[in-house]
Amino acid sequence: MGKKMQEIYMFFIIFLAGFLFFKGNANLFYGDKKALLEFLSNVPHSRFINWNEQIPVCNNWTGVTCSEDGSRVIAVRLPGVGFHGPIPGNTLSHLSALQILSLRSNGISGPFPFDLLSLKNLTNLYLQSNSFSGPLPFNISVLKNLVIVDLSNNAFNGSIPFSVSNLHNLQLLNLSHNKLTGSVPKSLQKFPKSWFVGNDISLSYSWPVYKNHGYPPSINPKPKSAGKLSARAVIGIVIAACVLGLIGFTLMLLVCCLKRKDADVFASKLEKGRMTPEKKISRNEDANNKLVFFEGCNYVFDLEDLLRASAVVLGKGTFGMAYKAILEDGRSVVVKRLKEVCFGKREFEQQMELLGSIKHDNVIELRAYYYSKDEKLVVCDYYSHRSVATVLHGTREEDRIPLSWKTRLRIAVGAARGIARIHRENGGKLVHGNIKSSNILINSQQYGCVSDIGLSTITSPLALPIARNAGYRAPEIIDTRKATQASDVYSFGVFLLELLTAKSPLHNAGDDDVISLVRWVTSVVKEEWTGEVFDVELMKYPNIEEELVELLQIAMSCVVRFPEQRPKMVEVVEMIENIRPAEIGYQGSSEAKSETCTPTPLLAATNGPK
Numbered sequence: 263m264g265k266k267m268q269e270i271y272m273f274f275i276i277f278l279a280g281f282l283f284f285k286g287n288a289n290l291f292y293g294d295k296k297a298l299l300e301f302l303s304n305v306p307h308s309r310f311i312n313w314n315e316q317i318p319v320c321n322n323w324t325g326v327t328c329s330e331d332g333s334r335v336i337a338v339r340l341p342g343v344g345f346h347g348p349i350p351g352n353t354l355s356h357l358s359a360l361q362i363l364s365l366r367s368n369g370i371s372g373p374f375p376f377d378l379l380s381l382k383n384l385t386n387l388y389l390q391s392n393s394f395s396g397p398l399p400f401n402i403s404v405l406k407n408l409v410i411v412d413l414s415n416n417a418f419n420g421s422i423p424f425s426v427s428n429l430h431n432l433q434l435l436n437l438s439h440n441k442l443t444g445s446v447p448k449s450l451q452k453f454p455k456s457w458f459v460g461n462d463i464s465l466s467y468s469w470p471v472y473k474n475h476g477y478p479p480s481i482n483p484k485p486k487s488a489g490k491l492s493a494r495a496v497i498g499i500v501i502a503a504c505v506l507g508l509i510g511f512t513l514m515l516l517v518c519c520l521k522r523k524d525a526d527v528f529a530s531k532l533e534k535g536r537m538t539p540e541k542k543i544s545r546n547e548d549a550n551n552k553l554v555f556f557e558g559c560n561y562v563f564d565l566e567d568l569l570r571a572s573a574v575v576l577g578k579g580t581f582g583m584a585y586k587a588i589l590e591d592g593r594s595v596v597v598k599r600l601k602e603v604c605f606g607k608r609e610f611e612q613q614m615e616l617l618g619s620i621k622h623d624n625v626i627e628l629r630a631y632y633y634s635k636d637e638k639l640v641v642c643d644y645y646s647h648r649s650v651a652t653v654l655h656g657t658r659e660e661d662r663i664p665l666s667w668k669t670r671l672r673i674a675v676g677a678a679r680g681i682a683r684i685h686r687e688n689g690g691k692l693v694h695g696n697i698k699s700s701n702i703l704i705n706s707q708q709y710g711c712v713s714d715i716g717l718s719t720i721t722s723p724l725a726l727p728i729a730r731n732a733g734y735r736a737p738e739i740i741d742t743r744k745a746t747q748a749s750d751v752y753s754f755g756v757f758l759l760e761l762l763t764a765k766s767p768l769h770n771a772g773d774d775d776v777i778s779l780v781r782w783v784t785s786v787v788k789e790e791w792t793g794e795v796f797d798v799e800l801m802k803y804p805n806i807e808e809e810l811v812e813l814l815q816i817a818m819s820c821v822v823r824f825p826e827q828r829p830k831m832v833e834v835v836e837m838i839e840n841i842r843p844a845e846i847g848y849q850g851s852s853e854a855k856s857e858t859c860t861p862t863p864l865l866a867a868t869n870g871p872k
């Protein structure tokens with residue numbers, strides 16, 4: 263290569279490196295970066311935060327999320343990083359595109375620090391569990407898009423100076439545990455009492471909705487035709503129920519047959535399929551067809567061990583048969599035989615690598631996979647506490663275990679954290695696509711863990727019939743392969759309703775009517791009989807009414823008809839954690855996984871994409 267050529271080549275490389283380096287925030291509005299740096303340098307903090315001039319802001323700065331085009335900062339989430347002292351000046355108020363601001367669980371003191379007139383895009387404001395003092399901002403109603411405001415557990419004083427009658431999207435306004443005085447303004451009297459308790463406020467006036475276990479009207483979603491279902495919908499649901507019934511019947515037969523065989527071996531089940539041990543698919547003889555283990559997995563077995571293992575059928579799912587295989591060392595794993603995989607080997611492997619890289623206490627980790635022309639398998643840990651579906655609606659007496667309120671909250675928050683984590687993956691675009699109670703498993707500490715991640719994307723459209731997830735499917739989803747994060751939120755909302763009511767997402771409402779849980783809850787709540795929706799089992803726990811109503815409100819906000827009005831999963835996590843922060847808002851850290859895992863660190867679950 264001539265010297266000239268070398269120079270051109272070098273120039274090109276330097277240019278390319280420079281371009282790639284600056285690409286991340288090339289268009290970022292400089293005022294946003296400046297405001298963040300100013301904020302950081304002015305407020306003392308005990309934990310390291312990696313914001314500095316040298317690193318591009320978007321996708322790199324801790325807790326900062328940018329708009330899709332990278333031009334503005336839209337979210338700042340810095341809970342529990344040890345900020346303390348007052349926030350001087352109006353620094354963060356320069357972030358005029360900001361939608362989400364979370365500084366909760368720090369030690370910030372001093373007066374309310376923002377000029378709300380400049381933060382007109384704010385939807386979520388989390389300042390709870392700090393030491394803010396002084397009056398509440400009088401002009402909160404200028405923030406027309408507000409959905410959640412949490413100012414609880416501070417030392418705000420004086421009276422409540424605002425009205426919220428024009429804040430049509432408001433879902434939560436928590437002012438509890440401050441030093442507020444006076445009375446609750448009329449426009450706020452429809453909200454639950456729990457949002458105002460722990461102050462010196464008179465709460466003695468009538469709470470019409472709450473007294474009757476009613477539902478705060480401002481967050482009462484109003485689907486166009488609540489109540490009766492259309493004739494087509496009824497027919498659809500009846501067909502779906504028949505199909506489900508048929509599948510259920512087949513499953514029962516299958517389970518009966520298997521019981522007779524008792525210690526059936528996994529190999530014989532595979533033999534009935536297309537892959538037999540005779541084909542000698544093993545690590546030794548076909549290097550291309552072997553079990554591929556994910557990094558960090560400490561299992562030592564190969565396909566032959568799996569084939570030798572005792573196995574029982576767990577059930578036939580949307581994606582194929584699921585078996586519990588007991589390995590020779592006594593450990594149990596779940597093997598799923600995927601059918602109708604529409605990916606070629608390379609794509610399948612790529613998808614598996616993506617799914618296998620998700621490490622989170624509330625996401626069931628894939629341990630290994632296998633791909634051959636005839637057989638596609640995925641292996642994950644067996645969860646002996648089984649799924650929420652089994653525990654709530656199991657057909658066998660011994661399966662149905664009464665779930666305490668605390669356990670239900672743990673299941674809800676664990677599952678929400680798991681889904682929020684999944685939604686962060688793949689540049690914040692990964693979708694689960696099949697959230698339902700049989701895919702939420704319970705770990706040894708009784709937190710919910712999400713299973714079957716991403717399987718809906720690798721199977722053909724035919725493999726996920728509508729009937730399989732009827733009742734959980736968001737109204738805008740026609741093709742189940744086109745699920746979105748917003749439709750996951752909807753399905754999660756249905757799951758929460760299931761936890762609260764112990765009813766299936768499609769259930770019999772008498773007179774041979776099959777009704778969706780969302781419709782049923784909506785209609786009961788509309789009639790102000792909210793107390794009637796809850797599982798009778800929950801009625802034996804004293805003083806949980808407000809918490810029940812709070813979780814119900816969260817569920818209802820997830821199942822609103824229009825996807826853009828549903829909260830994001832990270833917000834759902836925060837809302838659930840706020841129901842009982844001391845018990846479920848755990849912030850410790852843990853490396854432990856699966857059945858023996860401890861709850862997920864809050865930061866990991868709530869930080870946006872990095």
Ligand SMILES: Nc1ncnc2c1ncn2[C@@H]1O[C@H](COP(=O)(O)OP(=O)(O)OP(=O)(O)O)[C@@H](O)[C@H]1O
Pocket residue numbers: 576577578579580581582583584596598626642643644645646648649651652696700701703713714730
């Ligand atoms: N890791 C696991 N540990 C314990 N039980 C499991 C595990 N994975 C699945 N199961 C249970 O096995 C049964 C079959 O699961 P599978 O995921 O194949 O189907 P499904 O959840 O019923 O439907 P879908 O395929 O639509 O998710 C379900 O009862 C499920 O709760």
